[in-house]
Amino acid sequence: MGKTFKKPEALSDQPTHYCPGCTHGIIHRLVAEVIDELGIRGSTVGIAPVGCAVLAYNYFTFDFQEAAHGRAPAMATGIKRVRPDLTVFTYQGDGDLASIGMGEIIHAANRGEKFTTIFVNNAVYGMTGGQMAPTTMPGQRTTTSPLGRKPLDVGMPVKMAELLAALETPSYIARQTVIKPKYVKKAKKSIKKAFEYQLEGRCFSLVEVVSTCPTNWGMTPVDALKWTEDTLLPYYKLGEYKTPTNGGNDAK
Amino acid sequence: MGKVLMKGNEAIAEAAIRAGCLNYFAYPITPQSEVAEYLAKRMPEVDGVFLQGESEVAVGYMIFGASACGARVMTTSSSPGVSLMGEAISYITAAQCPAVFVNIMRGGPGLGGILPSQADYFQATKGGGHGDYRLLVMAPASVQEAVEMMMEAFPLAEKYRNPVMLVGDGLIGQMMEPVEFPDNLSIPATNKDAWATNGMDTRKSDKRNLVKTLYLNPEELNAHNLLLKAKYERMKQEAVKYEPYNLDSAYQVLIVSYGTMSRVCKTAIDMLKDEGIEVGMVRPQTLFPFPEQAIFEAAACESCKVALSVEMSMGQMIEDVERCIKGRLPVKWHGKCGGDVPTPEEVIDAVKRLIAEY
Numbered sequence: 001m002g003k004t005f006k007k008p009e010a011l012s013d014q015p016t017h018y019c020p021g022c023t024h025g026i027i028h029r030l031v032a033e034v035i036d037e038l039g040i041r042g043s044t045v046g047i048a049p050v051g052c053a054v055l056a057y058n059y060f061t062f063d064f065q066e067a068a069h070g071r072a073p074a075m076a077t078g079i080k081r082v083r084p085d086l087t088v089f090t091y092q093g094d095g096d097l098a099s100i101g102m103g104e105i106i107h108a109a110n111r112g113e114k115f116t117t118i119f120v121n122n123a124v125y126g127m128t129g130g131q132m133a134p135t136t137m138p139g140q141r142t143t144t145s146p147l148g149r150k151p152l153d154v155g156m157p158v159k160m161a162e163l164l165a166a167l168e169t170p171s172y173i174a175r176q177t178v179i180k181p182k183y184v185k186k187a188k189k190s191i192k193k194a195f196e197y198q199l200e201g202r203c204f205s206l207v208e209v210v211s212t213c214p215t216n217w218g219m220t221p222v223d224a225l226k227w228t229e230d231t232l233l234p235y236y237k238l239g240e241y242k243t244p245t246n247g248g249n250d251a252k
Numbered sequence: 253m254g255k256v257l258m259k260g261n262e263a264i265a266e267a268a269i270r271a272g273c274l275n276y277f278a279y280p281i282t283p284q285s286e287v288a289e290y291l292a293k294r295m296p297e298v299d300g301v302f303l304q305g306e307s308e309v310a311v312g313y314m315i316f317g318a319s320a321c322g323a324r325v326m327t328t329s330s331s332p333g334v335s336l337m338g339e340a341i342s343y344i345t346a347a348q349c350p351a352v353f354v355n356i357m358r359g360g361p362g363l364g365g366i367l368p369s370q371a372d373y374f375q376a377t378k379g380g381g382h383g384d385y386r387l388l389v390m391a392p393a394s395v396q397e398a399v400e401m402m403m404e405a406f407p408l409a410e411k412y413r414n415p416v417m418l419v420g421d422g423l424i425g426q427m428m429e430p431v432e433f434p435d436n437l438s439i440p441a442t443n444k445d446a447w448a449t450n451g452m453d454t455r456k457s458d459k460r461n462l463v464k465t466l467y468l469n470p471e472e473l474n475a476h477n478l479l480l481k482a483k484y485e486r487m488k489q490e491a492v493k494y495e496p497y498n499l500d501s502a503y504q505v506l507i508v509s510y511g512t513m514s515r516v517c518k519t520a521i522d523m524l525k526d527e528g529i530e531v532g533m534v535r536p537q538t539l540f541p542f543p544e545q546a547i548f549e550a551a552a553c554e555s556c557k558v559a560l561s562v563e564m565s566m567g568q569m570i571e572d573v574e575r576c577i578k579g580r581l582p583v584k585w586h587g588k589c590g591g592d593v594p595t596p597e598e599v600i601d602a603v604k605r606l607i608a609e610y
Contacts, residue, residue: 041452042451042452042453043451043452043453043454044451045321045449045451047317048464054466055466057462057464060460061460062452062460063321063449063450063451063452063460063461063462064449064460064462064463064464065316065317065320065321065449065462065463065464066347066462066463066464066465066466067313068313068339068340068343071309071310071312071313071316071340074305074309074310074311074312074313074314074316074317075313075314075316075317075320076317077303077305077310077313077314077317078277078313078314078315078316078317078318078319078320078321078325079317079318079320079321079449081275081277081301081303081314081318082275082301082318082321082323082325083321083322083323083450083451085451086321086450086451103306103307103309103310104306104309104310104313107305107306107310
């Protein structure tokens with residue numbers, strides 16, 4: 001009997017450093033599967049962020065660059081402009097993309113840079129030890145909002161997918177999650193579309209993936225999944241916010 | 253091609269193209285914006301890349317990304333903009349990627365002014381960004397020399413896998429001078445397959461490349477820094493450039509000066525010669541590596557009583573001059589840093605005061 005399930009070629013053998021219950025591993029795998037299916041491992045350059053996924057390059061088997069905090073979209077711009085034949089993606093968390101890298105992501109998206117961003121939003125800074133992010137929910141306790149995020153003090157969480165979908169130039173903006181198998185399938189479909197649009201020469205594509213952080217949320221992995229569904233998903237609504245045939249840029 | 257009259261900024265832009273740099277990312281800032289304006293028109297003519305980034309911070313990383321995937325790339329800016337690029341410069345240096353940065357310096361600190369200055373000497377030679385790193389820093393004294401240094405900058409950046417910074421005070425960018433571009437200039441592209449993230453298919457390899465700057469293991473980071481240090485030491489051995497001036501005379505004063513300031517000093521030295529006063533000068537053409545040995549030896553001249561660092565900053569290069577002279581001579585400073593260039597007469601006065609004193 002042949003193998004029906006195997007590790008994607010784009011994924012390395014190295015065990016990840018991610019905490020139990022973290023969904024980075026699933027998202028890495030989805031990206032790797034898509035890269036395998038599209039046969040683009042030899043022409044892809046990934047860009048790792050600062051944050052938990054800074055070491056993402058250890059888990060992929062193709063060219064990778066490591067960015068400074070938030071600057072991955074600027075690096076991707078540099079690569080894609082001088083080598084439009086390469087497939088380029090950034091893999092960024094919410095502290096990286098929505099806080100320190102807000103300027104870079106907005107301008108890259110608005111210029112319609114022809115790369116893809118995988119934006120992993122778990123409503124907290126992970127690597128630095130659970131501080132408040134721009135995406136932290138009202139009332140959510142973090143090490144820098146010990147009494148819970150107060151919207152009157154620091155505003156409401158940023159909805160990146162909606163914010164970027166307000167721009168005219170991007171071709172594809174979607175938000176998915178991976179907390180249940182049915183969502184994982186949809187997330188993979190979105191990630192694949194984003195890469196396919198890039199291969200077609202379309203403008204900027206981004207998939208936000210609502211994710212978990214049991215360690216910094218102070219929850220068990222199972223409770224973290226439930227909290228994501230009960231608290232994050234009603235605020236961070238899933239769906240395709242912009243596609244080339246529905247509000248997005250259809251230019252190639 | 254014969255001589256043409258060109259503004260320094262435009263000549264630098266054209267020189268980059270002649271040096272085979274077809275990738276340019278920048279953000280507008282006075283007094284270097286003409287480089288971007290020139291290349292916005294010129295790059296499409298040569299199928300090159302021109303992109304105006306949203307900030308100098310982002311531009312620094314566009315340079316990093318482009319360089320890391322193997323492209324010959326440059327940016328230009330002026331002092332406050334270069335401060336913002338300092339972050340990326342630290343990363344690019346750590347990742348050992350070649351790139352050329354041009355700083356057409358204006359007065360600081362803060363917004364300072366838009367007139368010529370040399371106040372970014374420390375920023376260029378001692379850091380600006382974080383961590384142990386060095387840039388190879390070149391300082392032209394004319395538009396022609398700026399063009400020639402641009403031609404050298406790209407091969408040097410690629411040889412050392414390190415950014416090269418060309419610093420010109422605002423005058424170098426703004427003044428028009430006759431300039432001649434070398435003919436038949438095509439600096440061959442260096443093969444970067446050993447390290448660049450140019451895609452495995454591009455280099456027909458199964459081995460992926462990784463461009464990174466994170467070394468969590470202290471031994472690894474120390475080893476990485478030692479490797480960088482060895483490279484900077486190699487630059488000190490191989491890449492120093494300077495121009496001696498009137499050093500074959502029995503000079504009483506040794507001037508150290510660079511860029512536009514050194515041209516004023518040359519005029520002052522010639523005028524003093526007519527009065528029977530001999531002054532020698534070492535003009536660093538590279539600020540890092542600094543002409544340590546040349547200055548040390550020039551200070552050993554028996555007739556020389558005092559050294560004078562003349563700079564359009566409040567005494568930055570003087571620290572390197574003192575370091576090179578190793579206490580053999582008193583080292584004094586003369587300069588201005590508001591946007592005016594000191595006149596030959598001011599330099600002459602400073603020299604005469606020193607001669608009276610020592």
